[in-house]
Amino acid sequence: MLEVVIGKDLVSVAELIGKGNEGEVYAIKGRSGLAVKIYYSGKRAKREDKVRAMVGEGLAVKTDLVAYPGEVVTDHRGNFLGFVMRFMSGYRPLHELYSPKSRQRHFPKADYRFIVHAALNVARAVGKVHQTGCVIGDLNHSGVLVALDATVALIDADSFQFSLNGKSYPCVVGVPDFTPPELHGKNLASVQRTIEHDNFGLAVAIFHLLFMGRHPYAGRYNGPDISMGDAIAQNRFAFSLTRQAATQTTPPPGALTLDMFPDSIVDAFENAFGLTPRARPGALDWIQVLNRLEGALNHCSKVKTHFYPANAKGCIWCQLNGNSNFDMFPDTTSIAPGIPVDPLGTEQAIREILAFRFPAVADLLPAVAAPCGASNTLRKARSRKRQCTLFGMLMMVGGVAGFIYAVPAWLLWIGLAILGWNIFTYREVDASCFQKAFKDADELVQRELNAFVQRNGMTEVVKVRCDLDASIASYKGNDDALARELMMMKSNREARQRQAYLDRFSIRHANISGIGPVKTATLISFGIETAADVNQTAVLRIPGFGDVMTERLVAWRRGHESWFRYDQKLNAQDVADESALRRRFAAEKAKLESTIRNGQGTLRNAKAHLESLPAKAKSDCVLMEALATRAQAEQDLRDLGASVPTSTVALW
Numbered sequence: 091m092l093e094v095v096i097g098k099d100l101v102s103v104a105e106l107i108g109k110g111n112e113g114e115v116y117a118i119k120g121r122s123g124l125a126v127k128i129y130y131s132g133k134r135a136k137r138e139d140k141v142r143a144m145v146g147e148g149l150a151v152k153t154d155l156v157a158y159p160g161e162v163v164t165d166h167r168g169n170f171l172g173f174v175m176r177f178m179s180g181y182r183p184l185h186e187l188y189s190p191k192s193r194q195r196h197f198p199k200a201d202y203r204f205i206v207h208a209a210l211n212v213a214r215a216v217g218k219v220h221q222t223g224c225v226i227g228d229l230n231h232s233g234v235l236v237a238l239d240a241t242v243a244l245i246d247a248d249s250f251q252f253s254l255n256g257k258s259y260p261c262v263v264g265v266p267d268f269t270p271p272e273l274h275g276k277n278l279a280s281v282q283r284t285i286e287h288d289n290f291g292l293a294v295a296i297f298h299l300l301f302m303g304r305h306p307y308a309g310r311y312n313g314p315d316i317s318m319g320d321a322i323a324q325n326r327f328a329f330s331l332t333r334q335a336a337t338q339t340t341p342p343p344g345a346l347t348l349d350m351f352p353d354s355i356v357d358a359f360e361n362a363f364g365l366t367p368r369a370r371p372g373a374l375d376w377i378q379v380l381n382r383l384e385g386a387l388n389h390c391s392k393v394k395t396h397f398y399p400a401n402a403k404g405c406i407w408c409q410l411n412g413n414s415n416f417d418m419f420p421d422t423t424s425i426a427p428g429i430p431v432d433p434l435g436t437e438q439a440i441r442e443i444l445a446f447r448f449p450a451v452a453d454l455l456p457a458v459a460a461p462c463g464a465s466n467t468l469r470k471a472r473s474r475k476r477q478c479t480l481f482g483m484l485m486m487v488g489g490v491a492g493f494i495y496a497v498p499a500w501l502l503w504i505g506l507a508i509l510g511w512n513i514f515t516y517r518e519v520d521a522s523c524f525q526k527a528f529k530d531a532d533e534l535v536q537r538e539l540n541a542f543v544q545r546n547g548m549t550e551v552v553k554v555r556c557d558l559d560a561s562i563a564s565y566k567g568n569d570d571a572l573a574r575e576l577m578m579m580k581s582n583r584e585a586r587q588r589q590a591y592l593d594r595f596s597i598r599h600a601n602i603s604g605i606g607p608v609k610t611a612t613l614i615s616f617g618i619e620t621a622a623d624v625n626q627t628a629v630l631r632i633p634g635f636g637d638v639m640t641e642r643l644v645a646w647r648r649g650h651e652s653w654f655r656y657d658q659k660l661n662a663q664d665v666a667d668e669s670a671l672r673r674r675f676a677a678e679k680a681k682l683e684s685t686i687r688n689g690q691g692t693l694r695n696a697k698a699h700l701e702s703l704p705a706k707a708k709s710d711c712v713l714m715e716a717l718a719t720r721a722q723a724e725q726d727l728r729d730l731g732a733s734v735p736t737s738t739v740a741l742w
Contacts, residue, residue, distance in 0.1 A: 092116070094126065095164045096174055103128075110246075112137070113172060125177035126163050127248070137248065138170040140259040144247075145173065147254055153218040156244045178243045181235035184212070188231075188298045190418055191593055191619050197238065201419045202397040202407075203387060204240050209299040210380040211242035216292050217373030219244065220285055225251040227261025227283040229291030230268045231298065251283045258282070266319050267305060267611040268294050272367060274323035289370035293362030296376060300355075301329075302418060304345050306363050308615030312338040315633045318612045327363035331356065342616045344414060350402040352386065354379040395421045422670070436565070436683045439690035443558050446693050449700060451741050455539070456708045458721045464729050465722050467527075521732035528727060528735055531720035536739045538716040543741070546703060551696040558689040565682040572675040579667060584656045590663070591654045592622035592647065602646050604639060613643075621647045 092103045096118075103116035103126055113129040129137055141159045144150075150160035159173035186192040187208060193200055212234055219226055226233075226244070233246045251261040262279040270290035273281060297306045307321040309328025321328070326337040329348045334340075341347060348356050358379050361369040371379070383399065390396030390405040396419055398406045411417045543549060579586075597613050597620060605613075616632045618624060624647040629640040707713055720737075727734045 092128075093166070094128070094171055095166055095168075096126075096161050100166065107177070117177060118174070123177050123179070124160075124174055126172060126174050128163065128172040134170050134172075137172075140252065141170075141173050141248055143254045143257075143259060144252060147252075149222050149224070149247075149252075150175070152222050155215040155218045155242065156222075156247050158222075158247045173248065175245075175247070176243070178235050178245060181237045181243055183232050184208075184234040184236055184242075184295060185231040185298070185303070185598060187236050189303045189596075189598075189614060189619055190416070192596065194420070198422055199238075200240075201395045203384065205299050206380060206384045206387070208236050208240045208242060209296045210377060210384065211236075211240055212295055212299070213292060213373045213376035213380060215242045215244050216288060217377065219247075219250065220288070220373060223253070225261065225283045225285060226288050226291065227251045227278075228263045228265060228268075229288055229295065230265035231295065232265075234295060266608045267307075267322070269322070270367065271323050271325050274319060285372065286367045286370055289372055290362065290367070292373065292376065293359065293370065296380070297359065297362075300351070301346050303614050303619070304342065305611045305615045306359070307339075308612045309339040309341050310633060312340075317634050318608050325363070325365055327360075330360060330363070332360055333364070344410065344617060345615075346406060350406060351399050352379075352383060352401055355383055355399075393417075393419075393421055395419045421674075431680055431683060432687070433683070436686055439687050440562050440565075442690055443555075443562065443686070443693060446555065446697075448552070448555075448741060449703065451539075451739055454703055454707055454741065455535075455717065455739075456704065456714070458714070458717045461718075461722045461725045463725075465726050467524075467726070521727065521730050524723065524726045524730060525732065525735055528720065528723035531716070531723045532735070532737050532739060534716045535713075535720050535737075538710075538713045539739060539741070542707060542710055542713050546699070546706060548696075548700070548703070551693070551700075554689055554692050554696075558686065558693075561682050561685045561689070565679065565686060568675060568679045568682070572672070575671055575675070576668065579671065583664070586667075587656060587663075588651070588654055589622045592650060593620045595621040595650050597621075597623075600646055602642050604642065609634065609639075618643075621650050 093100055094103060095101075101121070102119040104119045105117055107115045107117055107125060109115070112133050113127050115125050115127050118124050118126055142162055144159045145162050149156075149158040152158075154176065157175040157178060159175055161174040162170065163172045163174060164170055182196050186196045187200065187205070197204070215234070216226065216229070224247075228246070228249050233244060235243045235245060237243075249261050249263060252259045260279065260281075261283050264273070264278045266274070268291040269278075270287050273287065294306060298304070305318065306327055306329060308318050309321070309326075311321065311326060316324070316326075321339065326339045327333065328337065328339040329341050329345075330337050330339075331348050348359060358371045358375065362371055364370075386400045387397040388400050388402075388405075390398065390408060392405070392408060396405050396407045407418045597610055597618060600610075600621075612632060612634060613619075613629075616628075618628065618632070624643050626640055626644055629635050629643050630637075635643075724734050
């Protein structure tokens, strides 16, 4: 067992907690809540001055959100080994929260409210670092930890940029996908980091959270494939709404879009990933806009674990689940809904609902007394026709007289007589314009009837009845749908086992030649999170992944898949899956029962109102006037002996 000196005490370190590029972290025996980082021997000389300065400045007591060096650790000869820091027990790396599959494994109860609150706490933690006078420099997903209550802590604080007594201790490292555009291609060991640089990394971390692991610069560029590092360096923010023409880049398929969020969030991301570093929102700015977002989330009416931004058109998680068959925030609770179940009462309600009838048009529209005679329009038309008949007769007489007394122009007189005959013999009024008048009047009745129904609140009752028909169909088909789902579950059991097995192997932890942190972030942004997601077609669609890189990924998947063994025995997962499925269908059936029984009451209340509508229609002046207009048009057609078009007026 390793013994080290902390202050004047000789203590023993317990089990190894973790290791990284610079050293190893151990728990301290007898000191709960503390850990010790011991540098590898080749790193100690480079780190000693900075650690002693941080300890001397007392940074560890200024905030409990950061694992600052609290005490210096030496060997029994006084040689520097490392430092004591806060032990972040129960915390997980941030990417295990924002990556959908790892979130369901490590944060199974997290919903989108949790995500937003965690983002808020990331901003608070970064703000605390800046208040202590430090700049993080290498802000990335591995250095930010989150607990099951959404509290956040920052580790690797010994890499922060820090100044004391005029001496600067730089941050010499950085993760490319969290590095701002202005630092790409530069030697980070010689760069003086600023809060503006941290603000970029903070915005990336918050974007990862709000957009389900997507990277703001991982998209489809309208040009030759470029790496995500190049996209960052060229300021090609893939989700931008204001710079689309300039970025020539669009978000990956299936990603959330910026217009689903409030304007304050949109503006914050546009500024964070815009062209002016000084415009990037700081920690305090993010705290303000995320506070507003947290208080303005909508709650899905179908899935109780679905909360989504109010600007989105409907529940985005239900939409994504419908497109990909993957629920970002599944309802995993085993609690049955608090809805009383009454199958007999529900069946009685269904019979009553199906027997419910709305009044027909003839029942609702009052009878209108037949007009006393023809309309003025018809009388005028007949008067004109009589005048034309007399004129035709005169033309015929003139033609005959001309033929007798002016024989040389006989052809003219014959033509005049024939024209007069045609005018004289066509004595009937043209009915087509009166048929059009009837159709126009019929359309007017329809419009006024619609308005009458709307004014009297019957449109809502009709919608209730339509919705009830759909609910009754779903209720009656619930058992059959459950049986089909159970059969499907049994038939694809091996495929589900294989999927679950391959989901254990994260792309982030893979050791594949040529695929570093930036390409890993790109893969995750395009939905390739585990070995189960890897297939040749999906990978080839991702910018920057050609045949060679794709084959390496496929080979990595095949390597893991070769160790898969199908277990034909019924296991705990099978029982859990079937129970979850039955609970889901039982909950849905209970909700449908409640909807049906409540709908029965709504229709009962509406029945008396429906019965009063004919009397109300008689006193509706506008509707009665429209009916009178149509009755007159009908009377005119009957006077003419013409056919009356069929009325097209309908209620529902």
